[in-house]
């Protein structure tokens with residue numbers, strides 16, 4: 001049915017002709033065609049109109065040649081569906097004007113009927129699946145509960161998410177109640193994404209690396225573990241906890257099929273920690289895509305050699321930057337597609 005199932009076979013640990021490749025945040029501002037739609041519609045219009053979400057999801061398949069599509073949406077549709085206002089402000093990023101600050105504020109959030117509040121995501125998945133016509137697999141996603149809590153409490157982006165951490169450290173009961181509500185919502189949401197056609201689910205814990213190993217277990221991993229447990233018999237899963245390399249053994253033990261890693265851990269070390277029964281995904285420094293193309297080609301080959309054959313999905317170690325020239329993104333993808341292990 002799928003013409004290109006390299007990603008799925010690699011996640012299952014099957015042997016493949018070559019390493020599959022996609023890029024986190026591959027549908028976005030570095031693509032001129034995306035910027036045209038960006039000038040015409042607001043961010044949430046682009047997410048909520050299935051025709052637009054489908055068109056944007058397909059752009060990197062057609063224009064850069066990646067081996068997987070990831071549905072165009074955002075992790076912040078979850079706090080929105082739970083009842084908080086979320087704004088995306090140009091050059092400023094996400095803003096939640098009335099963040100959660102105390103246990104009393106939890107009255108303002110609820111576990112939603114995902115069909116009612118997030119049906120547009122499932123429509124977009126179904127429409128994209130049809131438009132892909134089996135060319136490549138379709139990835140669905142959600143944020144990790146910890147990363148979602150960061151935005152719900154801090155109310156905006158941050159380098160440290162100190163207010164979110166302070167909330168967890170000073171009001172642990174409220175924090176765990178909120179984390180559990182986000183987890184329950186996320187499980188309902190991701191199960192529906194699978195029904196709507198997602199072949200793989202990735203959980204993004206963008207801010208997992210802000211926590212100590214102990215706090216990561218307590219505030220993040222224990223909730224991601226619930227999510228993977230709820231999904232793993234239904235769909236292939238990838239966990240990406242940026243900066244939380246210290247917990248690769250524990251993340252491998254969740255039963256996720258794939259683990260994303262960033263560029264701060266060498267591939268052999270990640271493999272040693274994660275063991276041999278999980279696929280690793282990563283880990284090219286996104287800023288390196290700003291290098292001249294011959295440098296990109298050389299460094300991508302070096303990365304592929306370091307990971308070795310099998311059980312590897314080539315990707316960036318975090319999202320692609322908006323100022324990356326399209327031909328540099330293409331050089332990344334083409335170098336992976338042409339490479340053969342000795």
Ligand SMILES: Cc1c2[nH]c(c1CCC(=O)O)Cc1[nH]c(c(CCC(=O)O)c1C)Cc1[nH]c(c(CCC(=O)O)c1C)Cc1[nH]c(c(C)c1CCC(=O)O)C2
Pocket residue numbers: 023024025026027028029038043070071072073074075076088092093094141157204206318319
């Ligand atoms: C933390 C996070 C967010 N969103 C996401 C994360 C986790 C991954 C990561 O850490 O990068 C995930 C995300 N956001 C978006 C996708 C779409 C699919 C894809 O191509 O990967 C995905 C998977 C679209 C988007 N989400 C957003 C844009 C840019 C806004 C625009 O184009 O107007 C896109 C294409 C907005 C957004 N959304 C978020 C921020 C911080 C911002 C503003 C900063 C930025 O632009 O990166 C929250």
